[in-house]
Every structure is written in C-alpha cells, then in structure tokens.
Amino acid sequence: MTVVESIMMTVASIVPNYLMGIITGAGIQGIMLLNGGYFRLPNDLPDPIWRYPMYYIAFHTYTNQGFYKNEYEGLSFDNDRAGGPPTISGNEVLRSFWQVDMGYSKWVDLAILVSMVVIYRLMFWGIIISVEKVKPILKFYMAASPKQSSMILENPTPISSQQEMV
Template sequence: MVMTSGFFRLLSDLPKPVWRYPISYISYGAWAIQGSYKNDLLGLEFGPLLPGNPKLTGEYVITHMLGIELSHSKWWDLAALFLLLLGYRILFFVVLKFKERASPLYRKLAAKRTIQQLEKRPSFRKMPSVTTSRRHQPLHSLSSQEGLDSPLHT
C-alpha cells in the first residue's frame, strides 16, 4: 500500500494498468499523502530554483513536481480516507466471521483426508493382535507370580 501511495514513487511514474488505477485508489496511504500535501502546500510561495526565475507556488509544486491533481479538495481526500478505513474494518470483520464459521468444516475435511491417508499406510493398518511376548500377557498378582500363597488369592 505504501509503494502505490506516491510516497516512494510518484503516482505518474507507476504503470497505469495495475498499480496506478486499481491499487492506488484502494490505498489509504495515497489519499492521506495527497490530502496532507494539499493541506500543507496550497497557498504557499517558495523561492525560485534558479535566481531570476519567478517564485514557485504551492499549486505548481503539487501539480508539476508531485504529480497530484487538484480536481478535488483535501476534504474529499479526508472523507475517502475515513471511508476506506471503515470499509477495511468491515471487510476484516466479515473475513473473521467467515473464518469462524468455515473453520469447523475445514477441520472436518482435513481430519477425513488425514484418516484416509493413514489407512493407506501399511504401518497403520489394523493387524490381528497376536500376543507372543510376555509383556502383553494378562497381569497376575505378585504372590502368584512368585509361587507364594496369598490369602487374597486362594
């Protein structure tokens, strides 16, 4: 957004098809910088660049040096800035609500996909449980394992 606002490059220097027309109009930075230039420079006079030349007006600096059109006032820039910020806030709220409602569906689909992928692996297939090791035998009391008689285990 800052790149297309006219802060680093003038708007007239940006390529028109993509960066200047759609992107610079939705950039709140472009409206803010244009409005602040109009607020600060309109009505001022500057000394000439070369001695003997006429003084530079703020209007000349804005239109010729900064490439900003004076077709609308600084108040329109301020109104556009507030509308864009309000629009971005509403858009962010809508995206959060959509994510909140779509998240369980996405997780359900992701879980089904993961289970399907795990079932294809041979290491995760269900094998018949054959217990050949002593580790998986049913547990007995210690007294019966040592051959001792226990009054609880008679």
C-alpha cells in the same frame, strides 16, 4: 495509523501464525509505500499494475496528497526559474512538482482514509464470522467422512499348514 492497524487486523485474521502475519503485513505495506507516490511520482509509475490498481489502493497516496494539500495550498513561493513569473503558487507546485490530483480537497483524502478504515474493519469482521461458521462445518464433514472398514480376525497371525496339523 488506524488504517495500518485495520490492515494488520485483516491480515492477522487470514494468516494463522503471528510471525507470518507480521511478515505478510509488512510486505503488503511495503508494496503500498512504494506505490503511494512518495518514492516515485505517479506519472513515473508503470501503468498496468503499479499505477492503476496499486496507486489507488495504497493508503499512502491519500495520506501524502492530503498532507501536501494541507501544507502547500494557498501559499506563494519565489520562482528561481529563468523566464518564469517572479512567484509560483502552492497549487502549481502541487500540480507540477508533486503531481497531486487537485480535483478534490484534502477533506476528500481524509474521507477516503476513513472509508478504508471502515472497509478493512468490515473485511476483518467478515473473515472472523466466516471462519467461525465455516470451521465447524468443515470439522463435521471431515469427521463424517467414510472411514476405512477394518475386519477383526480371530487369529490375525498367519498359521502355516504344518502348525495346524500339530
């Protein structure tokens, strides 16, 4: 939940309208949810965009993997498959069925999530600071831009030659 709040804070600092911020944040989180490995397993995601950058950027990836590791590691289940061993370990279920990366523990997943919170909060802070510093500079240069010169005429209405003679 803290990661979601941090993402929404970052989006809110970029988008000027609150309604557009909600829409943009929901879109970002929807894309992350689709690529997090819950709806489609990691090996089923297309490689160029959806797997390599998006799968590893999505916080759902590490949330799901940490949850699955917490629940299935160390357990043993009955195997209903013909010709297989009578039981199957939770680690094998994670590796083969859920396609979870077992190269690290659930605590690494938690550390990645905490680091995402820190990174998004730093992005929020950086955007706020840069807007505070850049906005007055932009206002100054826009106010100091060359203005159109206007001549003040004594009589701005055109006078025809006949009126001059009268």
